Amino acid sequence: MENLPEGSLAVCVAGQMKYMSGQIFYKFRQSSDFWYLTGFDEPDAAVILEKRSSSPRGYYMRMFSVGTDTAKEKWDGARTCQEDVVQFFGADEAEPISVFPAVLRNLSAAASRVYFDLPKGYKRTRAVTPKSFLKYLSPSGGASRKEYDHLLDSLGNLKPEPLAPEVARLRAIKSKYEQEVMRQAADISARAHNKTMRFTEPGMAEHAVAAHFEYLCARDGAQRPAYVPVVASGPNGLIIHYTSNNQLIADDEMVLIDAGCEYNGYASDITRTFPANGSFTPEQATLYNAVLTVQKQLVSLCTESSGMSIIQIHWESCNLLRKELERIGFRFVLGAGTLDTLYPHLVGHPVGIDLHESSHADRNAPIKKGMVITIEPGIYVPPLPEFPKAFHNIGIRIEDEVLVGEKHPVVLSVNAPKEIADIEGSCQGLLGLTAF
Structure with missing residues (x-):
């Protein structure tokens, strides 16, 4: 984050489950940049890194995840609760994934710059749900082009800048x-x-x-x-x-x-x-x-x-x-x-x-x-x-x-x-x- 301007946001979204056919899924693999930034190996998650010179690390880290769900865990296994996201993955704050779009919209209003990766071939249409929004932003999502407009609208005059080149420089x-x-x-x-x-x-x-x-x-x-x-x-x-x-x-x-x-x-x-x-x-x-x-x-x-x-x-x-x-x-x-x-x-x-x-x-x-x-x-x-x-x-x-x-x-x-x-x-x- 040291090369990003004060008050900027870096936004990265986890990978999504992919399916061979019907409900037959491939083994999950995390989005590479998300893995590098968080070490968190679950789908349906996101991270917002806010550049803050006043913070001990120089940035403030918010993570968003599904959290625990007893009914779903009977089928898919345990998920990490928000408390453990803070304890084991270095987040300053952890919240449910359902609030991610709203938090991102609010933070963007006061940000100096916002870094995230536009989906390839993006066309403006109408946003749908938090999950579809998340899936559309994910590098491995592959959803239809319907989930992006309300984020761009919330940026006002800010033009989103690509995050991938910044992370690539670190990963090299x-x-x-x-x-x-x-x-x-x-x-x-x-x-x-x-x-x-x-x-x-x-x-x-x-x-x-x-x-x-x-x-x-x-x-x-x-x-x-x-x-x-x-x-x-x-x-x-x-x-x-x-x-x-x-x-x-x-x-x-x-x-x-x-x-x-x-x-x-x-x-x-x-x-x-x-x-x-x-x-x-x-x-x-x-x-x-x-x-x-x-x-x-x-x-x-x-x-x-x-x-x-x-x-x-x-x-x-x-x-x-x-x-x-x-x-x-x-x-x-x-x-x-x-x-x-x-x-x-x-x-x-x-x-x-x-x-x-x-x-x-x-x-x-x-x-x-x-x-x-x-x-x-x-x-x-x-x-x-x-x-x-x-x-x-x-x-x-x-x-x-x-x-x-x-x-x-x-x-x-x-x-x-x-x-x-x-x-x-x-x-x-x-x-x-x-x-x-």
């Missing part, structure tokens, strides 16, 4: 506590990658491998997958976001697994590629080592002292990959295959509460100490005549989660093997490694 640099949580999330996922290499065998279904990875993460304390896992065998590895996971794994294929868990609200994001039968062929090893050589060089650039941005690291990845591919027989002549065909994605992205941490992140800005980013170069060779036939239908991506340091990066996913000898050792169960 991880605190020591956040770093430890992300280290644990990455370690859970790294161990799961290691054991999943041991588990995988030719003839298995990709979805069985995905289920094994998710089981290992859940057993070790993860609350959910961070995203739908990619388990791509053979030519499926050429599809960047392959999530069908419905093919059988053949004996001579490579298996690309892009999977991570969510632990205490923070995501992990790791990719490893390994041979289904536990042993690299010479061709697989040659292409794999080319990508690995580049990936390790890129990780070394993840420091504040490098002065580099994610975009600059990406361009460096293109230069390095081109050199490595030319070294092993690829030719990039005019009119033939281009690097864009083989490497169609960006080298990495910030990660944190969200897998892709913020749409407001400036990829051209120098990376800073305390950021966590992924480094994930990949090569995906389609069966085209301009590319060496020995590498056709091989897709390789190696992705680590990296904590940016002042002069030295810290690889949070260090326990996921990526050297060929270590991968083959994991696949073959050397040193007593088991699949469980």
Whole structure:
């Protein structure tokens, strides 16, 4: 709040339950900004932060929630009462969610500025109920465009300003506590990658491998997958976001697994590629080592002292990959295959509460100490005549989660093997490694 003007309000609303069909709901996940600001993991809630220099923290925090309801709790479980919201979540004041629109309207009348996020595609119509108003403001609400006008009317001449960029600036640099949580999330996922290499065998279904990875993460304390896992065998590895996971794994294929868990609200994001039968062929090893050589060089650039941005690291990845591919027989002549065909994605992205941490992140800005980013170069060779036939239908991506340091990066996913000898050792169960 220190960068906001005196008397300003920051307004953030919790996520809402989402439904597959009828009354069949998805597992609830809190709105990312609301989770960051409050740590409160229930739907139908809101927070108003008022900038007050006279307050001990420099701001006054009002939270709004459903509170206890004996009848509903028989179906949905216990909710946090208002008293506990104050005691455990740092609120100066807690009130029922039903009064949120009225309190916000009253506070806005005296505010210097109001920060909150306008729903995409908003059109003025007539407001309805407190709950529909709340649902409409929520990033995950998805209600019709009917719930917003009375708030805008209450602002008078004040124009609402977006909150998300302000929160994104805070979320970009991880605190020591956040770093430890992300280290644990990455370690859970790294161990799961290691054991999943041991588990995988030719003839298995990709979805069985995905289920094994998710089981290992859940057993070790993860609350959910961070995203739908990619388990791509053979030519499926050429599809960047392959999530069908419905093919059988053949004996001579490579298996690309892009999977991570969510632990205490923070995501992990790791990719490893390994041979289904536990042993690299010479061709697989040659292409794999080319990508690995580049990936390790890129990780070394993840420091504040490098002065580099994610975009600059990406361009460096293109230069390095081109050199490595030319070294092993690829030719990039005019009119033939281009690097864009083989490497169609960006080298990495910030990660944190969200897998892709913020749409407001400036990829051209120098990376800073305390950021966590992924480094994930990949090569995906389609069966085209301009590319060496020995590498056709091989897709390789190696992705680590990296904590940016002042002069030295810290690889949070260090326990996921990526050297060929270590991968083959994991696949073959050397040193007593088991699949469980």
